[in-house]
Amino acid sequence: MLIAVLAGLIVSILYIPFGKYLRGRLAILVALLPITLFAYFISFIPAIQDGRHVHSHHPWVPSLGINFDFHLDGLSLLFSLLITGVGSLVFLYAAPYLKGHRYLDRFYGYLSLFMAAMLGVVLADNVLLLFIFWELTSISSFFLIGFNNGNGASRKSSLIALGVTGGGGFLLMAGLILMGHLSGSYSIQEMLGSNEFLKSHTLYGLILILVFAGAFTKSAQFPFHFWLPGAMKAPTPVSAYLHSATMVKAGIYLLARLQPVLGGTDYWMYPLVVIGGITMLYSAFHSIFRTDLKSILAYSTIAALGMLVFLIGIGTAESLLAASVFILVHALYKASLFLTAGVIDHETGTRDVTQLSGLRKVLMPLSVAGILAALSSAGLPLTFGFIGKDLIYEATLQTTGFWMIALTTLALLTNGLLLCAGFMAGIKPFTGNLPDSFAQVHLPNGLMWGAPLLLAILGIILGCAPWLVDDALLNPAAYVMHQSAIDSPLKIWHGFNLVLLLSGVTLALGTLLYIVRKPSAASLASIERYNNLAPKHIIGSLARYARKISIRYTRTLHNGYLRVYLLRIIIFAILLLAFRLFTGGPIKLTFDTLSPISIYEVVVVGILIAAIYITVTAPSRLTAVVATSVIGYCICLLFVFYSAPDLAMTQFTIDTLTVVLFVLVLFRLPPFLNFANRGVRIRDGIVASAFGLVIALVAIQVLNQPVDGTVSKFYGDNAYLLAKGKNVVNVILVDFRGLDTMFEIVVLSIAAVGVVSLLKLRLKASEKE
Structure with missing residues (x-):
């Protein structure tokens, strides 16, 4: 079943290099995929009719409880046949319907991806795997609904659909994780044995709310129904496939699948009957006033x-x-x-x-x-x-x-x-x-x-x-x-x-x-007079209000100035550390454990303080960079004094490289700094002093704590035995913490690519505006 589920995904990827060959008469050949899958699932009817179920297990991320576990029974077979059967006809229908369209191959790629996602939803036995495919249906439907991307209404409809179904999917994820955590398994079949425990748990109501949110948004239940009529901007094959036989029934499938796990209680029955009843009568009434097919x-x-x-x-x-x-x-x-x-x-x-x-x-x-x-x-x-x-x-x-x-x-x-x-x-x-x-x-x-x-x-x-x-x-x-x-x-x-x-x-x-x-248009206008009371208008108003708040928040906290970001991060760190210091017991200010201060250290610290003063007062950018490098070299000397030559060499290399890069960049900038006003400089000085004071207090507290050498002893004893390296620090970075180092290298590589791209960028005059 794994190949059957992922076949659509594989085919959609193949459209990237080979799709251009399927824009003409050969487009009809793509229907072989759903037709083959339809025949494959029909072959299971005798087994299902005899009461047998088909299960497939493929390990994926067992440490997180996520495996490719698929389960085929009567319910999943019904949906699988609908997905592949109706899909076969839609694939055939789309070839002449979109004949000559420049993006026909792209359309089939999206459609194949969607079919794979829907099959994954109805066949998944692992709720986390189900959620992954669930979100994939939202993403692929976003591209299908907005397929006519030159039309503003299509783009807006696809965004609304993605927003509503994606928001519900987020809540569903929380509900499914909570179910798996409480039942001790993420397998739906194993959850059946924990149904009474789940129903009697104090979090049962919360689970229902989260699951209902996902099901109601995906299946367009009142008051989240408004995204579906807007999605009709999609080409007709999309409407026939997604909005009649497959995607909108994903929420129905979820409720049907979880009926034996969560159903049978008043908390399950009443919301479904009430919401379903309101939805069906409200929408049926509205349908007779519409004039568009x-x-x-x-x-x-x-x-x-x-x-x-x-x-x-x-x-x-x-x-x-x-x-x-x-x-x-x-x-x-x-x-x-x-x-x-x-x-x-x-x-x-x-x-x-x-x-x-x-x-x-x-x-x-x-x-x-x-x-x-x-x-x-x-x-x-x-x-x-x-x-x-x-x-x-x-x-x-x-x-x-x-x-x-x-x-x-x-x-x-x-x-x-x-x-x-x-x-x-x-x-x-x-x-x-x-x-x-x-x-x-x-x-x-x-x-x-x-x-x-x-x-x-x-x-x-x-x-x-x-x-x-x-x-x-x-x-x-x-x-x-x-x-x-x-x-x-x-x-x-x-x-x-x-x-x-x-x-x-x-x-x-x-x-x-x-x-x-x-x-008639008149009767349609008569009911549209009340659009201000419709859920679409109310939720849209709330969304616009939230957008205004987001814009104000962004302009206030994320205005694009690096100095502002650093200032706020440092202030937050000061408050957090100070709170922990003054609520964690008495602060110890004893210095008995410190080694005596030597004349070398006094001299180096004096130079360091002078370099800091020059850095913050220098009128020239180049002078400030040189003074900054002096600060780095002073720190190198402190490392040497405390028997850490490897750290000193690392610091020396970094500082030297940084100075060179700064000079190369600043070479093309104006020679003088634009000083901020006096108030800003005083503010920054206070923040910097407060941060230094808090860090000093933290360092003193750390020095007054009893030393536990268990970790350092482990690294010292095993650096050579396990990693064959005599430099313990290097072994820690490369072997014991190799994954961290790898991601750091990746981040730096991405940053380097971005910098090179910006340096090589040549904008047109219109683009600069």
């Missing part, structure tokens, strides 16, 4: 995601089976509708439903795809959507009392609104009279209308023969969520009962609403 589908997608969260929150066997069925139902009809909308936009140049009509006369196969997908979304009998809708009503009717009435009513209203939205997107553009402006419209490449038609027909086939995916795919997925056998075969007909009545009411309500409701 992709906007209609975006809001109806958010409503469907809310429905899935709602079903997982109920947490019964019936609701979890309904969720697993609806995941597949929604992926089939929504991907078909998105791809249909893309063809309409591609051929007519508009997605405005108020202008689209009669396209069946020129796009007949596409009209069949759109109508069949719309009927499946409506839940018409003999469609897969009908089975999914019935299961939703069965799940709500299994609750009792007030909850049964409230949840069933909520589901009924949402389904009625979604039916209307589905008809607006899938039927309205093809019915009525064909405008003269569309008379020249013709069918595009067969791959563009064949992909949505195939998905729509599959929705009908599964509606007539649900046993094809019943025991093979959907019941195993529900079993993983419920952790008990669910023997509930999907049926076309359940007899005359309350569920059938509710389905009929849904069809009547939604159809009546579609007939009565006429989308």
Whole structure:
């Protein structure tokens, strides 16, 4: 499974040197990757149907508890088939849709990377590995949403999507680490044995908040839903793939996967039912006011995601089976509708439903795809959507009392609104009279209308023969969520009962609403009057306020002057050290342990003080540099006095090199310093004196502490034995602390590259401005 997961990543890297060869007719060949992976995962259906699971273990960073552990069961197989199956059609669809695009190879690279990330999310058994792939989906989707980077709206939408999902991902990381720490393992399968411990722990509520934050932001739950309609600026293949079948369902997958670990409590159920219920009704209501095809589908997608969260929150066997069925139902009809909308936009140049009509006369196969997908979304009998809708009503009717009435009513209203939205997107553009402006419209490449038609027909086939995916795919997925056998075969007909009545009411309500409701710019404007109360505006206002604070903070503390940074660092160090000194017990000022002061030391210190005075008062830069070098050489002499010739030589070399570099740099600068005003110099003098005093007190305190020679004895005894070196200091730097030294060298190398780049930089006049 490791190769299957990383295949998309490997292919995306190969696009860098070889992508230019796949911009023409060969672009269609890239679909071989998802098709091959789809066939690979289909081969596991017999094993999953028999109740077996497939596990793969590859050590990665075992010291941190991170391994490439993959686990394939009913739930991950369902998502893997959606990712690779819908992905195959999207890859094929994109070749003619983006034909001739200068960045087609780049698009396929992003798409392959995203597919790899999604497979990693649904197959990972290690929560830390899951999080890594989770963030990779956010990064790759950022590039896909902003693919049309010449468009400012696309760039803004990609940034908003990354900001919302990335922020949720940060909180999710904390929740997953907390779960692993408390349960003693980062393996999801092993966490199942600690579920009761986690639920009874005092931090259980915090874990839920963090996990919900990650799931709700990724799956566009209210009030974080606003990023998804904005993401419709992406090309249609992206919308069909990311926003109907894969990325937005990552949050759904996370909740479904953690249902047996964290679910089964009121703290789990109520937030999911309430947030999911608000999301699905709010978004379904908004969908019928939109006039842009992709906007209609975006809001109806958010409503469907809310429905899935709602079903997982109920947490019964019936609701979890309904969720697993609806995941597949929604992926089939929504991907078909998105791809249909893309063809309409591609051929007519508009997605405005108020202008689209009669396209069946020129796009007949596409009209069949759109109508069949719309009927499946409506839940018409003999469609897969009908089975999914019935299961939703069965799940709500299994609750009792007030909850049964409230949840069933909520589901009924949402389904009625979604039916209307589905008809607006899938039927309205093809019915009525064909405008003269569309008379020249013709069918595009067969791959563009064949992909949505195939998905729509599959929705009908599964509606007539649900046993094809019943025991093979959907019941195993529900079993993983419920952790008990669910023997509930999907049926076309359940007899005359309350569920059938509710389905009929849904069809009547939604159809009546579609007939009565006429989308228009006026109706859209009527609801947009309240945008100031919408979460997007409120959160956007908070973001703008935070940006203003950040700008003020940056201008105050990070104004670009090195002297200001040094001043603040030193002041902070003074306060921190002084606080520790005066709260850590009495300060010892005894000097009994110090060696006698020699005349050589007095002379050297006198020279050092004089050099410091010259450095801070010299009117010439060159004089200040020379005086600074004298300070360094005085320190070299002190090292010699205290029997540290190796340190003295090191200090001497560094000082000499520094002086040479300073002189070379200052050669091109003005010869005189620009002195600061008297107040600034007094301030700097006070800070410098205070810092010196604190460091002196720290040094005296250290000298008054009993000497523990354990570490130095270890280095002295083992320098030659372990590292074959007689110079202990060199051995410490190169061998015992070799990793530190390596990173120091890397930092210096990077700095050197930066300096050379700046020295070699030659800006144009316009760039200098």
